[in-house]
Amino acid sequence: MRSTHKSMKNPRQTWGWLWYILPALVVYVLFMALPLLNSLRLSLYSGSGFTLNNFVGFDNYRRLFMEPATAQRFWNAFGNTWIFFLIHMVVQNTLGLFFALLLSSRRMGTRVRDIFRTIIFIPTTLAILVTGFLWKLLLNPQWGLINMALDTLGLDSLSQPWLGQSHTALVVVSLVSSWQWVGIPMMIFLAGLQNIPEDLYEAAAIDGASEWTVFWRIKLPLLSPIIGVVSILTFTGNFNAFDVVYAMTGANGPPNYATDILGTYFYRIGIAGQHPVGIPDMGLGAAVASVIFLILFLGVMIMRGFFSDKSEAAQ
Amino acid sequence: MNKPQKPLFMRTPLVSYAVLGIWSILVLVPLWVMVINSFKPRLSIYASPLGFPEEWTLEGYRLIFTGSSFPLYFLNSLLVVGVSIVFILVCAAAAAYAIANWQVTLTRVVALFFLAGLMIPIRIGSVNLLQIAKALNLLDKAVGLIPVYVAMGMPLGVFVLTEFVRGVPRDLLHAAQIDGASRARIFWQIILPLTRPAMATVAIFNLVNLWNDLWFPLIFIRSENQRTLMLGITRLFGQYQTDWTRILSTLTLASVPIILLYLLMAKQFIRGLTAGAIKG
Numbered sequence: 294m295r296s297t298h299k300s301m302k303n304p305r306q307t308w309g310w311l312w313y314i315l316p317a318l319v320v321y322v323l324f325m326a327l328p329l330l331n332s333l334r335l336s337l338y339s340g341s342g343f344t345l346n347n348f349v350g351f352d353n354y355r356r357l358f359m360e361p362a363t364a365q366r367f368w369n370a371f372g373n374t375w376i377f378f379l380i381h382m383v384v385q386n387t388l389g390l391f392f393a394l395l396l397s398s399r400r401m402g403t404r405v406r407d408i409f410r411t412i413i414f415i416p417t418t419l420a421i422l423v424t425g426f427l428w429k430l431l432l433n434p435q436w437g438l439i440n441m442a443l444d445t446l447g448l449d450s451l452s453q454p455w456l457g458q459s460h461t462a463l464v465v466v467s468l469v470s471s472w473q474w475v476g477i478p479m480m481i482f483l484a485g486l487q488n489i490p491e492d493l494y495e496a497a498a499i500d501g502a503s504e505w506t507v508f509w510r511i512k513l514p515l516l517s518p519i520i521g522v523v524s525i526l527t528f529t530g531n532f533n534a535f536d537v538v539y540a541m542t543g544a545n546g547p548p549n550y551a552t553d554i555l556g557t558y559f560y561r562i563g564i565a566g567q568h569p570v571g572i573p574d575m576g577l578g579a580a581v582a583s584v585i586f587l588i589l590f591l592g593v594m595i596m597r598g599f600f601s602d603k604s605e606a607a608q
Numbered sequence: 609m610n611k612p613q614k615p616l617f618m619r620t621p622l623v624s625y626a627v628l629g630i631w632s633i634l635v636l637v638p639l640w641v642m643v644i645n646s647f648k649p650r651l652s653i654y655a656s657p658l659g660f661p662e663e664w665t666l667e668g669y670r671l672i673f674t675g676s677s678f679p680l681y682f683l684n685s686l687l688v689v690g691v692s693i694v695f696i697l698v699c700a701a702a703a704a705y706a707i708a709n710w711q712v713t714l715t716r717v718v719a720l721f722f723l724a725g726l727m728i729p730i731r732i733g734s735v736n737l738l739q740i741a742k743a744l745n746l747l748d749k750a751v752g753l754i755p756v757y758v759a760m761g762m763p764l765g766v767f768v769l770t771e772f773v774r775g776v777p778r779d780l781l782h783a784a785q786i787d788g789a790s791r792a793r794i795f796w797q798i799i800l801p802l803t804r805p806a807m808a809t810v811a812i813f814n815l816v817n818l819w820n821d822l823w824f825p826l827i828f829i830r831s832e833n834q835r836t837l838m839l840g841i842t843r844l845f846g847q848y849q850t851d852w853t854r855i856l857s858t859l860t861l862a863s864v865p866i867i868l869l870y871l872l873m874a875k876q877f878i879r880g881l882t883a884g885a886i887k888g
Contacts, residue, residue: 309791310710314718317703317762320695324759325725328733328740335735343739392631395624409628411874412635418870420820422838423859426845427642430852436654438641472634525727533729536822539842556731563735564827575735582732593727 333586336579345576353580363562363577369550370558377467377554378531385471386523389478390516394508396479397486410483414476421473425540428469432456456542459551466552470537474530478523485519486512521600528592532585535560555585643864646856653852668857678858680833681840684750688836689818692757693811699758700765700810701773705799707766708773709781719770725763730756731823741828750834753824761814772806773799808876816866837862 336353338345356363392413396406416424431438432455440452455465489512497507535556538546544561546553563578637658645653646668648661672678703722707715730737737756738747746752776799784794800807825839841862848854 307710307712310706310715313702313706313795314715317699317722317766318718320699320755320759321722321725321762324737324740324755325730325733325762326721328736329728329730331736332733343742345739388631392628395628398621398624400621401624405625409632411871412632413628414874415639415867415870416635418816418866419863420822420838420841422820422822422841423863426841426855426859427638430855431638431641436657438637438657441657529727529729533731535731539822559734560827564738575738579735582735586728586732589728589732 329586332579333583335576336583337576338579339574339576341572343575345579349576353576354584356577357580357584366550366553366558367581370546370553370555373463373546373552374532374534374554374556376463377470377534378528380464380467381471381474381527381531382524384468385475386478386520386527388471389475389523390482390520392475392479393482393486394512396483410479413479416473417476419473421470421536422540424469424473425537428472429456429541432465457548459548462542462548462551466538466541469541470534473537477526481519481523481526482516485516489515518600521596524600525593525596528596529589532556532589532592555581559585642856643860646853646860648853650851650853665853668853669861671854672858672861677832677835678837678840678861681835681837684835685819685837688750688753688757689815691751692754692761692818693814695754695758696761696765696814697807697811700762700769701800701803701807702795703762703766704769704773704803705795707770708776719766722763722766726767730760734823734827738827747828748830748834750829750836752828753836756824756828757814757818757821761810761818764813765810768810769803769806772803776802805876808873812869812873812876815869819866 335345337348337350339347339349339353357367358364392409395401396410430436432440434440434452434454434457439455440449443449443452453461455461493511493515494507497511502510533556534554538552538554538557539560542548542552544557544565546557559578559581562573562581563575564573641657644660645657647664647666649663649665649667652662703718707719741747741752741756744752746755780798781794784798789797820838821836822838822842825836826842829835829839841858844855844858
């Protein structure tokens with residue numbers, strides 16, 4: 294190949310660039326783009342095992358949305374995923390922004406900042422599976438450190454089987470996941486705050502603006518495109534989540550499907566076929582995947598539109 | 609105190625330190641519990657989960673290496689992730705080199721096409737991926753994960769590396785051309801060495817992602833001897849119900865290498881992560 298590309302300026306050689314793009318493109322198309330599109334197509338088929346050859350139109354969707362047994366689980370998982378996502382938006386991203394504001398304060402020493410930043414980011418390098426198992430141990434009713442800590446503080450009335458109750462399980466799982474990922478929004482917000490020009494702060498200081506005003510009038514508006522990026526990342530991450538629930542409560546989203554989210558529902562219906570479905574129904578699974586795809590696609594579009602309008606207005 | 613409108617948390621760094629300190633405790637205590645209890649004999653974990661062991665034991669670790677398939681799972685993960693990362697780096701760098709230099713509509717479309725992959729998770733295509741893997745006889749083989757992982761790492765790889773290749777000074781490339789260097793030679797001898805920091809970023813990012821991936825091993829692999837580390841870990845709870853020394857040693861061993869790597873390369877990692885997010 295070397296001798297065929299003598300000059301970058303020679304127009305006849307231009308297509309030689311294709312050889313550089315092709316390997317990446319081929320793998321990406323064969324193992325990502327095509328499977329994605331094909332899964333959308335397969336949602337219109339039914340069949341047994343790995344072969345889906347029976348065209349059924351939108352019947353899988355009808356079953357998903359309306360057939361009582363299937364639809365009940367689907368809408369439950371759908372609702373749970375929104376709760377899961379909203380808890381991340383409120384807890385993980387607000388804490389991330391808050392930590393970034395604290396860390397970007399000029400009164401904080403560089404070394405202290407680096408230490409805190411590193412510590413807060415450590416959990417994101419762990420496998421979600423490991424985090425989930427670890428917290429499952431900590432929340433364990435017999436030995437768990439959480440209940441032990443509550444007992445020590447004299448709050449033993451609060452200790453309870455956190456993962457065993459329908460009304461606490463989903464919240465606890467979401468909080469554990471937020472604990473793990475808070476470092477990502479923190480890091481992104483921190484970078485965003487560092488990009489804000491110094492003279493804006495100086496001008497504000499001359500005008501006698503309080504830090505609170507500086508936050509609302511300068512930092513927050515200028516961060517709004519970043520808030521958009523973080524929101525989109527949180528959205529795509531959570532509508533696709535699976536591991537943390539699988540590790541902490543299991544693929545059926547117990548207790549009583551309280552922690553079942555779209556990721557676990559997709560796994561159960563389309564891939565693994567665990568109780569109560571038995572054998573996987575890949576056509577129905579493809580329909581679940583297509584719904585997730587549509588939610589992600591529309592969600593990202595809407596968020597992009599929303600946040601780009603706001604950032605233009607702010608300037 | 610002369611500015612009462614200032615919110616409490618900004619009045620003094622001491623309050624900031626306290627808030628960040630409390631969160632740091634929330635991060636470090638669970639990790640401490642994981643590591644320290646992995647050195648305790650089974651029953652003494654219940655007595656004091658937070659303290660140092662009265663009697664140190666390496667039993668949990670010994671059992672991992674002698675009484676289980678974990679060394680094999682570890683090697684499987686190492687092989688799959690290592691090979692995937694090499695492919696991701698070479699292919700993504702080549703594509704980035706072309707996208708940055710061949711400025712036509714086609715490359716702009718290709719760049720956007722890769723960018724879309726950052727938004728849409730590959731998991732959604734799992735139903736068809738299972739069929740493809742079966743057709744290509746890649747199912748139930750650890751190496752069968754490699755093509756999927758390479759595809760999975762490509763969007764971020766192309767995106768980050770394109771930014772960096774664009775940053776290579778034009779004059780340098782022209783000078784090399786005038787000296788008669790071929791495109792391939794420029795790629796190997798100028799582009800690759802100069803984008804090394806970006807390559808490190810892409811490599812670490814994918815290492816964490818792929819090493820920690822559970823989904824694809826879970827749906828692709830059945831056989832015991834083909835399992836990856838994460839897939840092996842999923843069986844821990846069923847197999848060793850209450851042998852927490854053993855569970856915690858395994859979790860520790862699976863996590864500590866990545867944490868150490870992160871601590872060593874934190875700057876690199878953070879730079880890459882934020883560069884991508886801010887520009888995107």
